[in-house]
Amino acid sequence: MLYGVRLPWVSRVAMLVVVGLLVFESISAGVTWSPYYKVHTETFNAGTNVEYTTIQVNGIPHQNVMDVQERLKSEPMYGRPYERAAGNPLNNVLIVGAGTGTDVALALANGAKHVDAVEIDPRIQQIGSQINPNKPYDDPRVFVHINDGRAFLSGNADKYDLILFALPDSLTLVSGASQLRLESYLFTEESMKAARDHLTDQGVFAMYNYYREPWLINRLAGTVDEVYGHAPCLDTFTAVQSLAVIAIGKEQSNVVCAPNAVWDRASIATAEVPLPAVDDRPFLYLKERTIPTLYLIVIALILGVSLLGVRIFGGPFRSMAGYVDLFFMGIAFLLLETRSITTFALLFGTTWLVNALVFTGVLLAVLAAIEVTKKFTVPRPAIITALFVSLLLAFLVPNSVLLGLPVPLRLLLAVILAFLPVFCANLLFTSRFKDAKNPTSAFAANLFGAMIGGCLEYLSLVLGYQWLIAVVALMYLIAVLIGGRYAKRLVSV
Known part of the structure; x- marks a missing residue:
């Protein structure tokens, strides 16, 4: 049983196989794990009494260790x-x-x-x-x-x-x-x-x-x-x-x-001589301000598979037509999460710990919004106003302003600017989702929106991360305008 759901024997076998493969990878000779990679070391002799050790990470040659001379x-x-x-x-x-x-x-x-x-x-x-x-x-x-x-x-x-x-x-x-x-x-x-x-x-x-x-x-x-x-x-x-x-x-x-x-x-x-990479667009290896064709192909494939998955597990698209606003909220939230990650990566480093703390902060903001919604009735206009004010603040205060501040003050302001919009966005989502007559279809619409949002994150390659906030605001504006009304055009598959 997993959360009250009995797994079929095929799923159990698949889980055991995956765990077994991970154990095998972990006990292989010369294999260890870092917070970022699977690390494999192997020692050789170059044939001239020069011993050196190769290091591969995730199966890719990374560096050699030998005497400096x-x-x-x-x-x-x-x-x-x-x-x-x-x-x-x-x-x-x-x-x-x-x-x-x-x-x-x-x-x-x-x-x-x-x-x-x-x-x-x-x-x-x-x-x-x-x-x-x-x-x-x-x-x-x-x-x-x-x-x-x-x-x-x-x-x-x-x-x-x-x-x-x-x-x-x-x-x-x-x-x-x-x-x-x-x-x-x-x-x-x-x-x-x-x-x-x-x-x-x-x-x-x-x-x-x-x-x-x-x-x-x-x-x-x-x-x-x-x-x-x-x-x-x-x-x-x-x-x-x-x-x-x-x-x-x-x-x-x-x-x-x-x-x-x-x-x-x-x-x-x-x-x-391409223009320098900058903090808002830190893409050193992207020569032009564009989305590479290969990325577009991959995005199209992801969207196709996502659409199929939502249709199979979420039911007919007709049933989701009343939750178009949740679809746009899903788009916006994924972009908001991306913005939080990039903000903290710049201000405090791209380490695994910073990354983990960001996701923890996002989850805590989500949990706080759920608890507030359960215990209090917050007027929808107040939620919407707070959301757009928090997005405006995040847009008007670029990360460059925070970089020069002492670390404690930088952390305080970063938490406010990154997680206040997340909290407000989840207040809006939970207040809407709790009234959904068909939670499965509502969640499917939101999930598909999140997948679209993950793909739209590639807009940062062209716009930069700061302007992603404007895209987020636009998505929430559309969601608010649509409200809980049913779309006029129903899609039937």
Whole structure:
């Protein structure tokens, strides 16, 4: 029995199979789990007495762990920031994306006196602490911070001689309810300004990665060019320019570029230097302000399957015609949830804990609305007014205003701006749903709306997250205008 419903034997067998597969995955040799990935490690010998360990996450190659001097022989890019910052005292170094410690070991080898190593994944850092042959995390000069890089910058006032973004390229999204990657807010124009503000007068900022596309390199180089007011050094290491190091000083004289290694905007076609990613549209890997065709195809397939599922389990569409307002509420609520996730990800980091707290906050707001509706009769006009006022406040107070506030005040205002609309929206929903004569059809209409809302979240790729609030307001306005009246045109299937 599950909540009073007896499961057929097929469902029981299916559940046992799923649990068995999960257990098998968990006890496989070299497999562990982090809050973000399934992590698999395996040790090899390169044939020249060079032992190294590979790390795969979710079945995708992620990084190799080996002695730092051996790494420099095969991948000289790791040493390039220090060559460009020759003469820098390296009294204080910040490494974002510290991973298993290769970049940390190299900073120590170059004389760093203090290293703040920021890594978002605790398991990856733990593996490095255990197996990195250079043992960088055992060095008393190293201080580990398990945190999102952008959040660390926002909550830290220290100044650094070198800030290094060391391959912070995640392979997962923050949440299934948003298009954010773990590193999305790290490569925006606002983040680059935050990094600049944390540099000493002789400070240098650098980042390196396998960037895959020349236009992506140009976007990042163009971003720091705008932020610092002068061109960065750009070192590429492969014919297709996928592997690159970008380095720039707070003052132009802080770095020494090799001949022909100064990024030159004038020599590049305008179309190949996309505008910087910004906090409202932190989509670094999206070249144009558009929804890719592949996304549209997937969205169409999802909608088709959703429509079929709602029809099968929710009954004829004719029975849902009286709940069109609940359909639009479903659209709006999913978009509202997405907005809450992205707000907290920017203000407090893209960590799993922040994500979990957001969903907890949403559920608590829903529960509070249900309890209020059960115990009090709140006039519908008052609910509607409170909802639109809360949406207006969320729209008029952008996240950039909150970023500069002390953390306690930032948290208080973020909770109000993110969850007050959720609470009001659920007051409206519960006051309407409790009067539904056919709860199954009413819920089906709302659920289908939520699926549509999940698809409309892709509008953020074009509009940005702030304007999603306007879409939410429009959906609730339509729902309010329709009210509980039956639609004039009934759909019969």
